[in-house]
Amino acid sequence: MRKMVSMRVGAAPLCAYGQAGCQVPTLAEIFDRVIQQSSRMHGISSDLHSEFEQYFFPSKNLIGTERKCHTYAILTPGDKENAQRVGREQLTGVILKLLEAWGDPLSQFYQSMSQGQNQDFNYYSSEKALEISDMVHELRDGVEKMADKMKLLGVLGNTVGYISPETLVPSSAFSYYKRGYLNSVDHHDLLYCFRRDSNKVRNYLRILKCTTLPGLDC
Amino acid sequence: MKEVMEEAVLLFLLLVIYTPDAQGTRYSPPGKPELTRCRSPEKETFTCWWKPGSDGGLPTTHALYYRKENSDTIYECSDYHTAGENSCFFNKNDTSIWVNYNITVVASNALGSTFSDPVDIDVVYIVKPNPPEKVTVTVMELKEWPFLRVSWEPPHKADTRSGWITLIYELRVKLEGDDEWEMHLAGQQKLFNIFSLRSGGTYHVQVRCKPDHGFWSEWSSTSHIEIPDYLHREKSMWILIAVFSAFIFLILTWSLHMSSHRSLKHCILPPVPGPKIKGFDKQLLKNGKSEDLLRVLVVSDFPPTTPSNYEDMLVEYLEVYVPQEQEVLLEESKDLHDSCLKFEGSTSDNDSGRVSCDSHTLLMDKCGEAKEEGRQTDQEDSTTEAEAQGQQKDWDQDTLMYANGDILSPEKSSGRVKTWPSVFSPLPQYTLSLPDQTSSLEMAKQHCYSDSLFCPGSTSSYLTHLGNNDNETLGPGSWEICLSNRQPYSHIPQMQTCQQVRSHSDVNISTIARKQEPAGLPLPFFRPTAYVEVQRFDEEDMVVLQSIVSDHGFHEGFPQMLQQEDYSKVKGVDSNNMLLLQTEAMKEDGDGTTPHKPTAHIHTVVSTQDEMAQPASGYVDTATIFTLPTY
Numbered sequence: 110m111r112k113m114v115s116m117r118v119g120a121a122p123l124c125a126y127g128q129a130g131c132q133v134p135t136l137a138e139i140f141d142r143v144i145q146q147s148s149r150m151h152g153i154s155s156d157l158h159s160e161f162e163q164y165f166f167p168s169k170n171l172i173g174t175e176r177k178c179h180t181y182a183i184l185t186p187g188d189k190e191n192a193q194r195v196g197r198e199q200l201t202g203v204i205l206k207l208l209e210a211w212g213d214p215l216s217q218f219y220q221s222m223s224q225g226q227n228q229d230f231n232y233y234s235s236e237k238a239l240e241i242s243d244m245v246h247e248l249r250d251g252v253e254k255m256a257d258k259m260k261l262l263g264v265l266g267n268t269v270g271y272i273s274p275e276t277l278v279p280s281s282a283f284s285y286y287k288r289g290y291l292n293s294v295d296h297h298d299l300l301y302c303f304r305r306d307s308n309k310v311r312n313y314l315r316i317l318k319c320t321t322l323p324g325l326d327c
Numbered sequence: 328m329k330e331v332m333e334e335a336v337l338l339f340l341l342l343v344i345y346t347p348d349a350q351g352t353r354y355s356p357p358g359k360p361e362l363t364r365c366r367s368p369e370k371e372t373f374t375c376w377w378k379p380g381s382d383g384g385l386p387t388t389h390a391l392y393y394r395k396e397n398s399d400t401i402y403e404c405s406d407y408h409t410a411g412e413n414s415c416f417f418n419k420n421d422t423s424i425w426v427n428y429n430i431t432v433v434a435s436n437a438l439g440s441t442f443s444d445p446v447d448i449d450v451v452y453i454v455k456p457n458p459p460e461k462v463t464v465t466v467m468e469l470k471e472w473p474f475l476r477v478s479w480e481p482p483h484k485a486d487t488r489s490g491w492i493t494l495i496y497e498l499r500v501k502l503e504g505d506d507e508w509e510m511h512l513a514g515q516q517k518l519f520n521i522f523s524l525r526s527g528g529t530y531h532v533q534v535r536c537k538p539d540h541g542f543w544s545e546w547s548s549t550s551h552i553e554i555p556d557y558l559h560r561e562k563s564m565w566i567l568i569a570v571f572s573a574f575i576f577l578i579l580t581w582s583l584h585m586s587s588h589r590s591l592k593h594c595i596l597p598p599v600p601g602p603k604i605k606g607f608d609k610q611l612l613k614n615g616k617s618e619d620l621l622r623v624l625v626v627s628d629f630p631p632t633t634p635s636n637y638e639d640m641l642v643e644y645l646e647v648y649v650p651q652e653q654e655v656l657l658e659e660s661k662d663l664h665d666s667c668l669k670f671e672g673s674t675s676d677n678d679s680g681r682v683s684c685d686s687h688t689l690l691m692d693k694c695g696e697a698k699e700e701g702r703q704t705d706q707e708d709s710t711t712e713a714e715a716q717g718q719q720k721d722w723d724q725d726t727l728m729y730a731n732g733d734i735l736s737p738e739k740s741s742g743r744v745k746t747w748p749s750v751f752s753p754l755p756q757y758t759l760s761l762p763d764q765t766s767s768l769e770m771a772k773q774h775c776y777s778d779s780l781f782c783p784g785s786t787s788s789y790l791t792h793l794g795n796n797d798n799e800t801l802g803p804g805s806w807e808i809c810l811s812n813r814q815p816y817s818h819i820p821q822m823q824t825c826q827q828v829r830s831h832s833d834v835n836i837s838t839i840a841r842k843q844e845p846a847g848l849p850l851p852f853f854r855p856t857a858y859v860e861v862q863r864f865d866e867e868d869m870v871v872l873q874s875i876v877s878d879h880g881f882h883e884g885f886p887q888m889l890q891q892e893d894y895s896k897v898k899g900v901d902s903n904n905m906l907l908l909q910t911e912a913m914k915e916d917g918d919g920t921t922p923h924k925p926t927a928h929i930h931t932v933v934s935t936q937d938e939m940a941q942p943a944s945g946y947v948d949t950a951t952i953f954t955l956p957t958y
Contacts, residue, residue: 155540177397187423187424188371188419188422188423189489190419315491316490316491319490327488
């Protein structure tokens, strides 16, 4: 069961440069939006993962024993001390790398689902797949805007840039999750990995927010 | 020898151990332990508990081994005591988040060891925080009504400040002695207000928390709070009782008072006016001859498409009063050109046309008339003046004139004829003028206070500019009377038939309002224009109207009766507010015209002529009721 903390999100377009017709959001607003988006994304991925576990009786979860997630090369802080020690720039960089790494596999995931490779699959599950696929791209854009705003305000150094994770991520991330002699992709592993990575993204964003703008929410 | 001795001892020992004795003890390897749960209170450390299996009769020890994701190193739990028995505590150094732990518990005794089933956990999904701390409940007073304010703090171990953990809270309240709790989800806030409390009761409050993906904590320890008694609450109840009993007392007094009067029944249940149907004869009904009765009622040529039933369709409202002097119409026309609605402005408003919407007589605004009347104030005879004043007094009384085809002809030579076609007549102060069509409509609308069908928008008469009419070629002393179609049930405005009344030179015509069809509105029915000529004013100030052949040639079907009969005498007003006319000249009985409040019945004729109005005012009413075609 996904419990969401609902937050009011305005419908005004997000424009960081004050173009005519849109309100320039504050950093707090941007933070709220990206955190809410990441919460939602994590929730949907959790739902999908548990659905897979129910319906597909997966074989032993290879992740953690024999397999890794395709983002294993992206070094992420594994506990609170490390996350706080790493600093905002690196944390933002990690977030961006993770989001970038998942854009492609999720699109392929959705395609494979909607193509009916899994005939028994729930219609709503394929909708969720589309949703998280879109969300990952939106969130990436949102985090970039957040980083720009933070740079504008001087709370973020300029070392954060767009780093292509291609060196870190296997070229065909989606096929990374193939297993078995049939070379079929095990979506269960993919969803397990994505659920975890989306949780990381959400947590790192919250740490960024509470260290940059300590307030009532923290 | 020694070897034999050792073997014997071993054999003996084996026998002792393995031979079942009389009591049935058996030694076996330990049973399989089972990992029951692992929990982390703050996502930085965690603890796992297991349930041991049978010990096999021998002292059994347990050990926990774990392996981290993608590493082959096996670690053993370093702390078996912090969390109690059969537990393993992982401290901060040993805890990694987002890492899969593969945990196994081994139970071993002298005879062997048994492995439990391995369990995979990720610390981030096993978080169960401690209950919230420092729960404080206070009674706050807000404008005499108390409410509870509950505040708390997150458990001290959970680091929400840095954003590492996000907690949401929930609290529950109940009255002492109740079984059911009232739950409230508080989100991320650490403050909550509870309203609608019972005075004098004791409340129990508890709070708990949960991370976004994790388990609910235990409920905090109960906080008790007592709501003090509030006197004012009872006071308000007494006030309510007092008001209620006073109300009942008033009702009783009133009903007692009213019961002593005959009119109680009338007060509560006023009589409903009955329908007045033209041609309806009660006697016929009583006689039971329904055919006769109905025959009378039947209006031929229904629905009216031709002007043949002209007389039935047209209603002409005429109010005639005789001024002292004659006025030239043209002068008035010029005056009326600056059409305006002067309601309060008309000082001596001798216009006697007081009609209301109920009686569906429409009053024309008379602007020029006011001026004209102003001029004539001194000159008018007593009757007309009195009449006007009298009418002015009873502004809310309707003066309704129905002029059927049988139109009276003004007789008084010096009378001033005021005619106004059926117009919405809200205000008494109307002076007959030529208002702007729209403005008159507006004014009419504003003042049309009845719910009758004749209010603007529902019926059909409208005022138009006289000045703009191309029929300016009215000779002096001629005026137009517009007949309105009284179509109570039709919401389509009808074109008003305008009748031009030609007055003789000795007739003073005050105003003219000519009605046209309202601009832009459909004209489903085309009414011919008939003209009525004022024949004469007789000595009794009666206006005898005579129809004349109009230029427009719409006279077909115009009733010939016009020329022959003149219903110029008001016989009286009966109890149903009907003005009874008769053909023979008769002095109008002033008493007969008692002012009556117009009823909203469409067929009701209201005459509010008081005794002043008297003979000059031939308030002609086709008291002969007639039916309007209903659609």
